[in-house]
Amino acid sequence: MALNTCHIDTAIPAASTLDFFYTLAMVSFRRSNPGPVRYSAGTLAKKGLSGDDWPRVWRDHELKSTYDVVIIGGGVHGLATAYYLATNHGITNVAVLDKGYLGGGGSGRNTAIVRSNYLTPEGVAFYDRSLTLYNSMAADLNINVMFSERGHMTLAHTDSALRTMHWRAEVNKLQGIDSSVIDPQEVKKLAPSLDVSSHPRYPILGALHHPPGGIIRHDAVVWGYARGADHAGVHLHQKTEVLDILCEGGELADGKGAGGKVTGVRTNRGDISAPIVVNCTAGWGSLISNMAGVKLPINTHPLEAAVTEPVKVFLPTVVVSGSLHVYVSQTDRGELVFGASVDPLATYSMRGSLSFTEELAGHILELMPGISKMRLLRQWAGLCDMTPDYSPIMGFTPVEGHLTDVGWGTYGFKAGPVSGEQMAECIATQQTPKLIAPFKLSRFETGELVGEKGAAAVGH
Amino acid sequence: MLLVPCPNCGPRNQSDLRLLGAAVPRPNPNTATRAEWGEYLYLRENPADWLQETWYCRAGCRTYFTLERHQATNEFRNPPMPGDKVGNSTYTTITVGSSGKQAGANEGDRK
Ligand SMILES: Cc1cc2nc3c(=O)[nH]c(=O)nc-3n(C[C@H](O)[C@H](O)[C@H](O)COP(=O)(O)OP(=O)(O)OC[C@H]3O[C@@H](n4cnc5c(N)ncnc54)[C@H](O)[C@@H]3O)c2cc1C
Ligand SMILES: [Zn+2]
Numbered sequence: 001m002a003l004n005t006c007h008i009d010t011a012i013p014a015a016s017t018l019d020f021f022y023t024l025a026m027v028s029f030r031r032s033n034p035g036p037v038r039y040s041a042g043t044l045a046k047k048g049l050s051g052d053d054w055p056r057v058w059r060d061h062e063l064k065s066t067y068d069v070v071i072i073g074g075g076v077h078g079l080a081t082a083y084y085l086a087t088n089h090g091i092t093n094v095a096v097l098d099k100g101y102l103g104g105g106g107s108g109r110n111t112a113i114v115r116s117n118y119l120t121p122e123g124v125a126f127y128d129r130s131l132t133l134y135n136s137m138a139a140d141l142n143i144n145v146m147f148s149e150r151g152h153m154t155l156a157h158t159d160s161a162l163r164t165m166h167w168r169a170e171v172n173k174l175q176g177i178d179s180s181v182i183d184p185q186e187v188k189k190l191a192p193s194l195d196v197s198s199h200p201r202y203p204i205l206g207a208l209h210h211p212p213g214g215i216i217r218h219d220a221v222v223w224g225y226a227r228g229a230d231h232a233g234v235h236l237h238q239k240t241e242v243l244d245i246l247c248e249g250g251e252l253a254d255g256k257g258a259g260g261k262v263t264g265v266r267t268n269r270g271d272i273s274a275p276i277v278v279n280c281t282a283g284w285g286s287l288i289s290n291m292a293g294v295k296l297p298i299n300t301h302p303l304e305a306a307v308t309e310p311v312k313v314f315l316p317t318v319v320v321s322g323s324l325h326v327y328v329s330q331t332d333r334g335e336l337v338f339g340a341s342v343d344p345l346a347t348y349s350m351r352g353s354l355s356f357t358e359e360l361a362g363h364i365l366e367l368m369p370g371i372s373k374m375r376l377l378r379q380w381a382g383l384c385d386m387t388p389d390y391s392p393i394m395g396f397t398p399v400e401g402h403l404t405d406v407g408w409g410t411y412g413f414k415a416g417p418v419s420g421e422q423m424a425e426c427i428a429t430q431q432t433p434k435l436i437a438p439f440k441l442s443r444f445e446t447g448e449l450v451g452e453k454g455a456a457a458v459g460h
Numbered sequence: 461m462l463l464v465p466c467p468n469c470g471p472r473n474q475s476d477l478r479l480l481g482a483a484v485p486r487p488n489p490n491t492a493t494r495a496e497w498g499e500y501l502y503l504r505e506n507p508a509d510w511l512q513e514t515w516y517c518r519a520g521c522r523t524y525f526t527l528e529r530h531q532a533t534n535e536f537r538n539p540p541m542p543g544d545k546v547g548n549s550t551y552t553t554i555t556v557g558s559s560g561k562q563a564g565a566n567e568g569d570r571k
Contacts, residue, residue: 345474445495
């Protein structure tokens with residue numbers, strides 16, 4: 001388990017010296033514009049001893065009338081894109097607009113599982129890059145993201161499922177990913193609470209084991225990118241809803257649609273002109289791209305999750321069962337976090353349902369009969385932008401200046417870092433990077449689908 | 461769980477039915493372009509608004525029919541009544557009664 005903590009960049013001198021130094025420093029500090037403050041044990045102590053305000057993590061700004069890049073959606077994807085635009089490419093005249101609060105969409109509702117053991121070579125290479133970025137994130141963003149590399153196990157209950165696991169393991173190994181099929185005895189060793197006997201209706205026949213997978217503190221990832229982007233000069237605008245995308249020259253009404261180009265956005269706080277408008281709104285993605293006259297092959301479905309009361313740690317790894325439509329992991333605080341596949345009904349409503357908890361409880365007890373008395377504390381839902389092949393839609397669209405980073409379905413949290421990095425490169429160079437080329441929108445016309453359903457329908 | 465106003469059975473649990481999504485006309489296979497096939501196979505309306513959808517009453521009367529559902533509030537509007545022409549068939553079974561009307565009573569466009 002790799003628990004990363006924040007960095008201590010200065011030793012703390014004696015309090016009296018510090019006090020004196022800081023009284024002096026504060027005088028000049030108050031006169032100048034208080035810029036971003038680097039978080040560290042040193043600054044925390046200085047601020048505590050000087051009695052001065054601990055600055056807000058990111059700042060509010062007036063909405064400017066022009067930006068070089070407008071990013072719609074303040075989830076991990078929008079924020080990471082802004083962060084890498086500013087830090088990797090020096091493009092800082094950037095706005096991130098969110099109609100609610102940062103991380104209020106899927107980025108604050110997911111079950112925080114990260115892994116790279118996908119089914120297609122394109123998918124594996126892409127998600128593996130994200131894992132690399134997650135590994136150094138605590139240091140890069142200077143925030144405690146609590147990345148717990150506890151391993152990820154996908155159970156097989158049928159012969160055909162076991163075949164798919166072997167297939168995935170081979171694809172993974174070819175890409176240099178640590179991934180292998182293990183037998184029920186090894187499963188029992190990794191997760192002693194699982195029933196590996198032949199009694200259950202769906203006995204455990206084996207599993208795909210992926211040691212580098214794990215869970216991460218999702219809110220901290222969002223806040224880390226938000227703070228990093230803010231410090232680099234990006235404007236983060238919360239409660240700023242995009243009502244329309246302004247276009248000219250396109251084949252549809254108001255200059256929208258293929259052949260046209262983007263000129264800006266209309267928001268509830270006024271119009272912004274911008275040559276580049278990026279759609280990072282996940283579940284709301286089709287509504288946003290429709291505003292530019294671009295239709296996306298996306299259906300929005302809710303995905304539900306639930307969490308139990310905390311108990312002592314007994315489940316050291318993430319467990320997924322495709323056949324039983326459940327997955328479970330235990331947080332560092334001891335709660336069991338459960339999830340399933342998306343609700344079958346396409347809708348923008350995030351209301352939870354009793355049928356979800358009922359089915360979830362039934363299925364989880366088939367795996368772990370011993371936890372039948374545990375109480376569920378909470379359940380919630382988020383919106384998932386499902387594509388036909390369970391892969392995202394990234395890059396350019398037929399409308400110049402309108403880019404998408406959507407189609408994240410139930411698996412997009414782990415992809416946040418790599419998507420931000422690649423989308424930033426795409427915007428800065430105006431060329432599609434190799435890693436995201438397979439996820440182009442035009443694949444639905446040419447038939448070059450990147451089928452990941454076998455690896456992403458239940459295990460997110 | 462939604463109560464779905466089946467035109468034959470009246471309101472039924474959502475789990476008794478299967479939602480097949482918006483009905484899309486099949487292009488002419490002799491003349492369709494790649495783009496048209498792509499659109500037919502993959503592109504779907506996904507509005508946060510009213511949408512006509514095809515349902516299959518799999519655990520009940522086993523018929524296919526179209527209903528209008530608001531994709532953000534999950535209300536049904538103007539569900540078909542016995543005798544209405546829905547899809548290719550005319551419904552004649554009289555089991556809907558007042559409950560069927562109730563389930564679809566939200567006539568106004570509550571957006
Ligand atoms: C219950 C659940 C469990 C999940 N588990 C996992 C998991 O274990 N692992 C994994 O990798 N993925 C998981 N996911 C998927 C993952 O959460 C999402 O794919 C990911 O968070 C998408 O991030 P995003 O930044 O693209 O979008 P979001 O975080 O959804 O952000 C989109 C933002 O757009 C804003 N927006 C929408 N419309 C407008 C508008 N008109 N104007 C301005 N702003 C607007 C919204 O307010 C929202 O904040 C899960 C999802 C759910 C719901
Ligand atoms: Zn029926």
